[in-house]
Amino acid sequence: MEGRMAQNTLQASNLGFFTVQREPAGYVGGYLVTNRWGRPLEFRLSSPVLPNKVQQILYGPTLEPYLCSDLIGKKLIEKTATPVQFVFTDQPASLDLRLHVAMPVAFVLPELRIADCGLRIEKQDAGNLNPPSAIRHPQLKVTDAVWCHAHFAADVSLVRELLDQLGGFDLSDPFVRIREALAEARKLGVANRAA
Numbered sequence: 001m002e003g004r005m006a007q008n009t010l011q012a013s014n015l016g017f018f019t020v021q022r023e024p025a026g027y028v029g030g031y032l033v034t035n036r037w038g039r040p041l042e043f044r045l046s047s048p049v050l051p052n053k054v055q056q057i058l059y060g061p062t063l064e065p066y067l068c069s070d071l072i073g074k075k076l077i078e079k080t081a082t083p084v085q086f087v088f089t090d091q092p093a094s095l096d097l098r099l100h101v102a103m104p105v106a107f108v109l110p111e112l113r114i115a116d117c118g119l120r121i122e123k124q125d126a127g128n129l130n131p132p133s134a135i136r137h138p139q140l141k142v143t144d145a146v147w148c149h150a151h152f153a154a155d156v157s158l159v160r161e162l163l164d165q166l167g168g169f170d171l172s173d174p175f176v177r178i179r180e181a182l183a184e185a186r187k188l189g190v191a192n193r194a195a
Contacts, residue, residue: 014041016077016084016103017174020068020091021182026050029072030178033082036166038173042082045185046072069096077101086162088146090175095149104155107147108171146171 017032026048033042049067051059059066073094077087087097087105098105146163148155163169 014082014084015174016080016087017178018073018076018087018089018091018094018097019175019178020072020094021179023048027067027072028182029068029076030182031073031076031080032174032178032181033080033084034174036169038169040177042080043178043181044076044080045182046076064093065096068094069100073097074100086159088171088174090172092147095147098149098152098155104152104158105149106155106159108175109147 013036015034015036017034018029020027020029027046027050028048029046031044032040034040049071051063051067056063068091073089074097077084077097077100085103087101087103088108089095089097089105090108092107092109095105095107146159148159
């Protein structure tokens, strides 16, 4: 009985997928909540956030993490009615979102892009990433890698356990859908705005 209870302590029913795109109008965030099979439950889109030159100078290298995590991500998650147990992002600057939410936040990056982004990550975001805790999971596609925030090392084991439960869930697919939905919402001028 005790083993069964321990096994059921991590039952991810809903997953959050958060991304930010830089557009001419500013930074726009999209947040998709799915069930564990990838079916959409709720979608939120932020208003564009465009920092002025003074803000860019004053915030320096902390600007993108602030915009992605504090201004956009935190507000989208707060305004979403559907609770999630995990949040995945494809933006390294969004890992600081973990400082504002109670659930683990994991950064997903296709392996082919790791080499391209490695220098940028080492120079700009080394404080936010915990590369020794990189998760290489056999159920993930060969090209996927996942990181957790360096200040939340315990998240790594939680994400590993989740990935065991999810099996072959393609973590990159929801981000493709978010980007397509952002493009379509822009065309239609209709969006469920939260920020």
